Amino acid sequence: MNKVELKPTTIFECFAEVNKVPRPSKREEKMIEFLLQFGKTLGLDTQRDECGNVIIRKPATAGMEGKPTVILQSHMDMVCEPSDGSFDFENLPIETYVDGEWMRAKGTTLGADDGIGIAMEMALLKSTDIEHGPIECVFTRDEETGLTGAEAMKPGFMSGQYLINLDSEDEGQIFVSCAGGCRTTATFHYEPQAVPEGMFFARLSIAGLTGGHSGDDINKKRANANKLLIRFLYQTMKQTELHLVDLQSGGLHNAIPREGYAVIAVPRAWKEQLAINWNIYRSEVEQEYEVTEPKVVLDLESCDAPSTMIDDATAHRLIMACQAVDNGVYAMCQSIKLVETSSNLASIRVDSDTHTININSSQRSSLLSARRNMSDTIEACFQLAGAEVNVGEGYPGWAMNPNSRLLSVATEQYCNLFGKEPIVRGIHAGLECGLFSEKYPHLDMVSFGPTLRGVHSPDEKLHIPTVQMVWDHLLAILKNI
Numbered sequence: 001m002n003k004v005e006l007k008p009t010t011i012f013e014c015f016a017e018v019n020k021v022p023r024p025s026k027r028e029e030k031m032i033e034f035l036l037q038f039g040k041t042l043g044l045d046t047q048r049d050e051c052g053n054v055i056i057r058k059p060a061t062a063g064m065e066g067k068p069t070v071i072l073q074s075h076m077d078m079v080c081e082p083s084d085g086s087f088d089f090e091n092l093p094i095e096t097y098v099d100g101e102w103m104r105a106k107g108t109t110l111g112a113d114d115g116i117g118i119a120m121e122m123a124l125l126k127s128t129d130i131e132h133g134p135i136e137c138v139f140t141r142d143e144e145t146g147l148t149g150a151e152a153m154k155p156g157f158m159s160g161q162y163l164i165n166l167d168s169e170d171e172g173q174i175f176v177s178c179a180g181g182c183r184t185t186a187t188f189h190y191e192p193q194a195v196p197e198g199m200f201f202a203r204l205s206i207a208g209l210t211g212g213h214s215g216d217d218i219n220k221k222r223a224n225a226n227k228l229l230i231r232f233l234y235q236t237m238k239q240t241e242l243h244l245v246d247l248q249s250g251g252l253h254n255a256i257p258r259e260g261y262a263v264i265a266v267p268r269a270w271k272e273q274l275a276i277n278w279n280i281y282r283s284e285v286e287q288e289y290e291v292t293e294p295k296v297v298l299d300l301e302s303c304d305a306p307s308t309m310i311d312d313a314t315a316h317r318l319i320m321a322c323q324a325v326d327n328g329v330y331a332m333c334q335s336i337k338l339v340e341t342s343s344n345l346a347s348i349r350v351d352s353d354t355h356t357i358n359i360n361s362s363q364r365s366s367l368l369s370a371r372r373n374m375s376d377t378i379e380a381c382f383q384l385a386g387a388e389v390n391v392g393e394g395y396p397g398w399a400m401n402p403n404s405r406l407l408s409v410a411t412e413q414y415c416n417l418f419g420k421e422p423i424v425r426g427i428h429a430g431l432e433c434g435l436f437s438e439k440y441p442h443l444d445m446v447s448f449g450p451t452l453r454g455v456h457s458p459d460e461k462l463h464i465p466t467v468q469m470v471w472d473h474l475l476a477i478l479k480n481i
C-alpha cells in the first residue's frame, strides 16, 4: 500500500513534538513544563492550576472579536503499553511510522489518545492565518487512570461558554453525552460450620466468556459469570439440600465478569441428578448465548470434603439476593440510541480468613437521579438479604442538551463540508465532560476526534486522512459559531 502524506503538516509536526515528551498518567510533569513553555514562547496568557491542568488563552483574530469564547480540550497523559518495563516511557520518545493510511508506533502505544488532540490545539495556538474568536486551549492531567485532572479543576479556571473535547475516536461521530457511575459493595458475614455427613461435593465452574467493559459493552448480551453460577445454585437450592463451601467469581468493578467457580455440597443420593441438571443447564446457556458467547465452558468436577462451609442461612440469603439483584441494561435513552442506566454485578468473593462474602457492583447512567435510583435498587436488594451495603460517591455523567447551539453548528458545518450527516451519539462510560458538566453547568459541549483503533494497546493506530477532516470541521465550527 502506498504511504499517505502527513497532512495537515503543522498538526503532524506538533504531534511529533508531543511524542518527544514523556507523559505517563500521573507523571505528566515534563508535559506540563512543555505546554507552559509552548504558551509562553508564543507570548500567550498561560496558566496551570494546583493540580497541573494547563490553560493557554489566545485572543480573537481581527474581525472575530465579537465571537463567543470556545474552549478546546484534550488530556495530556497517555496509556503506556506494554507496561512490562520493556520500554522506558519515563524517558524515551515514542517512535512512529506510517503503515499505509495509518500511523503506528514501534512496539508501544502511539499516544494519539490524546496527543493528536494536543497537536490540534497547538497548531491553532501557533497559527497566524486561521480565523477564530477568542479560544482557550485546556490540557488536563491524568484522564486515563481516574479523570483526576478534570475532577480537581476548579470552577472559573475555564471561562468559555462552549467546549470541544478532542478525545473521541471515530471521525464522523459527535459525542453529546456520557454516563456517570458509582460502585456499590455488599458484605455478608457468615459462621463457618462443620459439613454434614453423606454429602457429595462438586466444583462448578464457568469460563471462556467474552467479558468487556461494564459500561460500553453492557448492551451486547454478554453473559455475566456471577449471574450464571448463581442461577444454577438457586435452581438447585429449590430442589434439594444445598450447602455452599466456596464462591470465587468475577474481578474488576468495571469489567463484565468472564469466569468463576462455586464449591457446593448436595446429598450423595443426589449426585447423578446434579450432573444431569448441570448438563441441561449447559445446553440452555449455550442456546441462550449462541451468538455472543460461543466459547463458554461449563464444568463440573467432584472434589474432596472441605473442613468447613458457609452457614446455610447466610448462603441462602446470598444466593437469593444475587439471583434477584438487577444486572445489565435497565433503561435506554429515548433521544439517542444509547443505554441510559445499567448495573454490573462485578464480583462475588468468599473470604475464608475474615468469614465474609464480598460483592462488588457498579451502576452507570447519563442521568444522576437515575443512577442514584439504580444504586438504591442494588442497596435495597442486598439490605433485604441482611448484608452490609456501601454506596460510593460516584462521578457525574453528562446528559445530552437537546438545545445545544454548539451541536447544531457542528452538525451544519459537517454537512456543508462532507455532504452527509454526522452520527450524534453518547457513550455509556465516563468522559471528562461529565466532570466539567458538574462544575460548569452552563457549558455547551461536544466531543469528536480523528479515527483511532487499538487504543490503550501497542496496536494503537491513527487513521491519517481523518486528521485533515477533523481539522477542517473544527476550523469551520470556530469560524461559524
Ligand SMILES: [Zn+2]
Pocket: 075, 113, 114, 143, 167
Ligand atoms: Zn483519551
